[in-house]
Amino acid sequence: QQPVQSPQAVILREGEDAVINCSSSKALYSVHWYRQKHGEAPVFLMILLKGGEQKGHEKISASFNEKKQQSSLYLTASQLSYSGTYFCGTLGGGGGADGLTFGKGTHLIIQP
Amino acid sequence: NAGVMQNPRHLVRRRGQEARLRCSPVKGHSHVYWYRQLPEEGLKFMVYLQKENIIDESGMPKERFSAEFPKEGPSILRIQQVVRGDSAAYFCASSPLSGAYNEQFFGPGTRLTVL
Secondary structure: OOOEEEOOEEEEEOOOOEEEEEEOOOOOOEEEEEEEOOOOOOEEEEEEOOOOOEEEEOOEEEEEEOOOOEEEEEEOOOOHHHOEEEEEEEEOOOOOOOOOEEOOOEEEEEEO | OOOOEEEOOEEEEOOOOOEEEEEEOOOOOOEEEEEEEOOOOOEEEEEEEEOOEEEEOOOOOOOOEEEEOOOOOOEEEEEOOOOHHHOEEEEEEEEOOOOOOOOOEEOOOEEEEEO
8 A cells, every 4th residue: 555645745945844754554664765856767865674763864864663654754954956756665565575665755845 | 887777768659559668777686676657646566576587566467568587688568559548657676685675776767658
């Protein structure tokens, strides 16, 4: 079953923060986060493998709450380059053995 | 260091024709995944292959669609007798190990348009 992402879209000014949520009705074994710019391939951001795990990459970090079956992506002091569509991909949500089930995406627009 | 290559990047077919989409994974990667993306939708898993084997095709339509990953050469996604509903972007991803717990490297996609 497809994970649900919220919000569907966010418009920010450069330097503002954003939180993107990803939740599933099924147990999650891993959560993958990708960013895709229009017309381009999705680009890997990070994977969270354990419940309670948190990871960070520059000003982008994420958490994984296994009990609540959800993950959140945090973008701090957003930059123009952060614009794009963010997808969470989950394993155990109905995808193939290793294939991910992705949410519909969250569109992030950063304005100068 | 070449990433995942897909060709063609754009493909136009008329209804009833065949479409062949090619994917060359990152050198040394033996796990290949195909995803389909409709406008304003997330990526939908279609099939997972390892060299010469289909591991999981649970996301692939039972008719008209097939995939292979031969010992030599690229992975091929084949769509026979295309219909307008097949119009979408098809992405291939590869991984050196199980993509469940490792990064999947995506190619630039093939945009299929069925007239």
